Amino acid sequence: SQQGEEDPQALSIQEGENATMNCSYKTSINNLQWYRQNSGRGLVHLILIRSNEREKHSGRLRVTLDTSKKSSSLLITASRAADTASYFCATGYGNKLVFGAGTILRVKS
Amino acid sequence: NAGVMQNPRHLVRRRGQEARLRCSPMKGHSHVYWYRQLPEEGLKFMVYLQKENIIDESGMPKERFSAEFPKEGPSILRIQQVVRGDSAAYFCASSPRLAESNEQFFGPGTRLTVL
Numbered sequence: 001s002q003q004g005e006e007d008p009q010a011l012s013i014q015e016g017e018n019a020t021m022n023c024s025y026k027t028s029i030n031n032l033q034w035y036r037q038n039s040g041r042g043l044v045h046l047i048l049i050r051s052n053e054r055e056k057h058s059g060r061l062r063v064t065l066d067t068s069k070k071s072s073s074l075l076i077t078a079s080r081a082a083d084t085a086s087y088f089c090a091t092g093y094g095n096k097l098v099f100g101a102g103t104i105l106r107v108k109s
Numbered sequence: 110n111a112g113v114m115q116n117p118r119h120l121v122r123r124r125g126q127e128a129r130l131r132c133s134p135m136k137g138h139s140h141v142y143w144y145r146q147l148p149e150e151g152l153k154f155m156v157y158l159q160k161e162n163i164i165d166e167s168g169m170p171k172e173r174f175s176a177e178f179p180k181e182g183p184s185i186l187r188i189q190q191v192v193r194g195d196s197a198a199y200f201c202a203s204s205p206r207l208a209e210s211n212e213q214f215f216g217p218g219t220r221l222t223v224l
Contacts, residue, residue: 033212042200042217043152088151095165096142097202097213099151 006089006100014108019076021103023089024069030092032065032072037086037102046074046087081109111136113203113216121222122191130186130219134203141184142202142213143176152200158184191223 006023013019025032031050035043049056049065049072056063062075076083084107090097114133122128134141139160144152145168157165158178169176173191178184188195198220202213 035215040220043215045212045214048212090152095157096154096168097144097152098154099144101149101151 006087006103008103009101010104010106012106012108013079015079015081017079017107019079019083019105019107021074021087021105023072023074023100025072025089025091025098026070027091027093029067032063033090033092033097034061034063034072034074035088035090035099037088039085043088076105079105079107081107083107113138113201113214115199115201115216115219117219118217119220119222121224123224124192125190128188128191128195128221128223130188130199130201130221132184132186132201132203132216134184134201135205135214138203138205138214140204140206141178142204143184143186144200144202146198146200146218148197155186188221191221193223196221196223 011019029051031048033048034046036046037043047058047061047063049063051067060077065072086102086104088099088102090099113135116131120128141158143155145155146152154168156169156176160178161180173189175187198218200218201216204213
């Protein structure tokens with residue numbers, strides 16, 4: 001299975017702190033994507049990083065990719081209460097995306 | 110440019126009934142994907158369709174589930190004789206082509222509850 005796995009499963013931080021979530025996967029990939037899901041809602045695409053990239057930024061988001069370790073991390077800097085959500089990594093595998101189980105982030109104000 | 114649309118947003122069915130979930134892809138997108146999310150889990154791929162063709166249904170249960178994407182109209186995910194275990198959120202995604210990036214745009218989902 002190429003199923004990615006995120007850790008931690010849950011993360012609770014104070015507003016203003018940074019949040020780091022990790023994702024591991026099992027097979028070679030072309031790219032890895034991160035999505036956010038607010039409670040009971042659909043998925044919002046955050047960022048895509050290609051296999052030949054090591055780091056990518058988008059606003060307060062920073063994603064790294066280490067293909068030798070088959071892992072990625074998502075860093076959210078200066079977190080806000082509105083960042084409270086579940087975060088999923090997904091790897092492209094042929095026609096489909098394979099998602100991990102997600103990290104539940106709670107940002108306390 | 111409207112995003113991916115799904116309806117209904119919430120659907121309640123009794124065991125044994127049929128559930129029909131609809132998905133209208135983004136304008137200009139001809140590829141549709143269906144995913145299922147069980148409570149507190151990630152999304153699991155079910156099926157990938159192009160207009161009038163099922164390309165990959167490796168994630169579809171062998172029985173009771175079917176999907177179509179006709180030449181005109183939305184994509185339909187159909188679940189016959191629903192059971193309680195079918196209760197989940199069903200998400201549709203679309204893409205303009207089988208892009209190398211695999212970037213897919215997701216709809217808001219349909220939450221199916223089977224009583």
